[in-house]
Amino acid sequence: MEIRKTFASNLRLMRQTKGLSQEELAHRAEIDRTYVSSLERGIYSPSIDVLEKLASALGVSPGELIRPHE
Amino acid sequence: MEIRKTFASNLRLMRQTKGLSQEELAHRAEIDRTYVSSLERGIYSPSIDVLEKLASALGVSPGELIRPHE
DNA sequence: TTGTGACTTGTAGTCCGTT
DNA sequence: CAACGGACTACAAGTCACA
Numbered sequence: 001m002e003i004r005k006t007f008a009s010n011l012r013l014m015r016q017t018k019g020l021s022q023e024e025l026a027h028r029a030e031i032d033r034t035y036v037s038s039l040e041r042g043i044y045s046p047s048i049d050v051l052e053k054l055a056s057a058l059g060v061s062p063g064e065l066i067r068p069h070e
Numbered sequence: 071m072e073i074r075k076t077f078a079s080n081l082r083l084m085r086q087t088k089g090l091s092q093e094e095l096a097h098r099a100e101i102d103r104t105y106v107s108s109l110e111r112g113i114y115s116p117s118i119d120v121l122e123k124l125a126s127a128l129g130v131s132p133g134e135l136i137r138p139h140e
Numbered sequence: 141t142t143g144t145g146a147c148t149t150g151t152a153g154t155c156c157g158t159t
Numbered sequence: 160c161a162a163c164g165g166a167c168t169a170c171a172a173g174t175c176a177c178a
């Protein structure tokens with residue numbers, strides 16, 4: 001599985017687990033709402049700067065977001 | 071410490087530990103040598119696609135490359 | 141062997157909206 | 160609330176010559 005897809009599904013799963021909407025997460029991470037949507041669909045490969053913003057908004061480490069969680 | 075700098079120093083350290091030149095690493099990861107040089111100097115925030123290419127060329131997980139190694 | 145500048149191209153990332 | 164479109168700007172990605 002390519003890292004972009006792994007990241008995409010981790011992002012969606014962790015966001016939902018925290019009970020956040022895409023918009024709330026986007027606001028916390030200070031990135032665009034539509035971009036979060038695109039990331040969860042695997043359309044883009046984010047930079048590690050964005051990866052870190054999302055990770056901290058979710059309260060996890062950046063590594064957690066790109067690691068295969070079986 | 072920002073993730074970009076953490077990545078930059080990890081990249082250089084791990085490359086040197088493996089005894090590879092920037093050129094050899096670039097070749098293995100199928101990216102440009104001067105781009106590797108830029109990454110080690112923290113000029114760019116790589117996408118997770120590039121992160122993965124470099125990680126696999128170094129034989130480590132992507133997470134290892136962005137984790138603070140005190 | 142690595143750093144750097146100048147440059148071009150492609151994709152990341154934003155902002156407006158509608159379904 | 161989320162998917163998706165177009166139009167745009169910002170920056171990563173890649174190339175080359177040269178110190």
